[in-house]
Amino acid sequence: MILIDVEIYNYSKKRYELFEAIVDTGATFCAISKHIADEMGLPLHGPIHLWQVNGPLTPTKTTLKIRCGKSEHHVEGVIINIARDYLRPAAPDEECERPLTPHPLSSRVIVGKNFLEKLSEEERKEVLSYLVS
Amino acid sequence: MGVESRRWINENLHKLREKYPNKTIMVCDGRVVKVFDGATDPIHVNEVAREICQGKDWSYTFVSKVEEEYIL
Numbered sequence: 001m002i003l004i005d006v007e008i009y010n011y012s013k014k015r016y017e018l019f020e021a022i023v024d025t026g027a028t029f030c031a032i033s034k035h036i037a038d039e040m041g042l043p044l045h046g047p048i049h050l051w052q053v054n055g056p057l058t059p060t061k062t063t064l065k066i067r068c069g070k071s072e073h074h075v076e077g078v079i080i081n082i083a084r085d086y087l088r089p090a091a092p093d094e095e096c097e098r099p100l101t102p103h104p105l106s107s108r109v110i111v112g113k114n115f116l117e118k119l120s121e122e123e124r125k126e127v128l129s130y131l132v133s
Numbered sequence: 134m135g136v137e138s139r140r141w142i143n144e145n146l147h148k149l150r151e152k153y154p155n156k157t158i159m160v161c162d163g164r165v166v167k168v169f170d171g172a173t174d175p176i177h178v179n180e181v182a183r184e185i186c187q188g189k190d191w192s193y194t195f196v197s198k199v200e201e202e203y204i205l
Binding site: 001019 | 143155172176182192194195199201
């Protein structure tokens with residue numbers, strides 16, 4: 001897993017917030033969870049239909065203002081509504097077959113292919129080099 | 134932004150996994166400056182960082198007890 005730092009604009013507080021981001025080259029868009037998007041007052045642009053493993057997913061589109069290094073980009077993102085119980089780790093005695101670790105979007109965002117395409121070649125190489133370091 | 138702190142996290146992740154399993158850690162100046170239980174709301178982490186890492190290079194990460202492998 002490649003983890004990088006990005007700054008995303010918080011429309012509610014009118015400032016940037018630092019996020020740990022999972023780099024996902026297989027994701028078309030960036031993704032952020034609904035509880036964080038609500039807190040940051042992200043703009044809502046209506047639904048979009050995406051293919052997931054077992055069927056379509058219909059999240060809400062948004063625009064993320066992302067700063068990475070010295071550059072800033074306006075990138076399309078999707079807002080994912082995660083069930084509240086999945087935001088915490090599974091308890092040892094809990095009858096649940098989900099992974100023990102909490103949902104990745106509970107404390108992170110995903111930066112997808114559309115974000116990587118905005119970067120310069122040099123920046124993109126630097127991000128992807130984290131995989132082999 | 135936390136370029137140096139992110140690098141420090143990546144280089145020390147194995148040690149951090151032993152010391153801070155299932156915690157969110159905040160790193161500044163090459164050391165852990167704050168520990169939160171579990172995965173923590175990033176907006177809250179940023180608020181704390183504004184108080185204790187003012188103007189410095191900092192970063193945070195959720196340190197899973199075991200490597201996170203169940204992500205599609």
